[in-house]
Amino acid sequence: MSSAFASAGDKRDAEEGDQLMPRFDAQGLVTAVVTDAGSGNLLMVAHMDAEALDLTIRTGVAHYRSRSRNALWKKGETSGALQSVRELRVDCDQDAVWIKVDVAKPDDTCHTGRASCFYRRLDLERDGGRTLVFDDNRSPVLRP
């Protein structure tokens, strides 16, 4: 598709300008960091192409590009865990966006059936920092 966005400008335009000009990578993607608008918790990291970013802005509901399925991905379309966008930010060189969202089903953001994809932390004191500690020990929801 022809992009719905201004072409990525020079460094100064990108960093100090007031126009959104996403810098999509070779795969046509920017990184999307998704936090809970209420708690501030990091929920997930995903990717958006121009279509997904444009739909996210226009509808107020988060859309991504699924790299594994190579398809547009309206988050929650199947699970019901839709994400309503409260704020959208862009970083200095405009290759990453940060969206703050309200989740329709807050306990079900991760496809494993957890509230966040970041449910394990490294035990930095043990095994040279190679052991992961779960902070949400619910059994995973098995989904195809």
Added chain:
Amino acid sequence: MSSAFASAGDKRDAEEGDQLMPRFDAQGLVTAVVTDAGSGNLLMVAHMDAEALDLTIRTGVAHYRSRSRNALWKKGETSGALQSVRELRVDCDQDAVWIKVDVAKPDDTCHTGRASCFYRRLDLERDGGRTLVFDDNRSPVLRP
């Protein structure tokens, strides 16, 4: 370099296991989301290769891989804005890490001279969501 980490396992090992087995992409990178351990604010998004991730874990100071310079990047080595890692998390499929850091020079994380790289939000009500609003209007610091 030979990786300092276990090879990425199958889906279940990655998602439900207690071992760090980062899933580096074709460029050998995982995405790193960096938040302020105190305020919770999103500071930056960067990338780590195996060397940078290993050094981050071993030293407790954030290291990244600079894609533009194609080099190891000890954040703050020049500016002094070193990041001390308080917690490191990994997402479900282990292709992204989340580090919570204390920054030695909190007002100077972004190379533009701001506390965070995400200093602009989209005005979703205006121009179809193409206009950016600054929330930190300090003049940029010009760095080579």
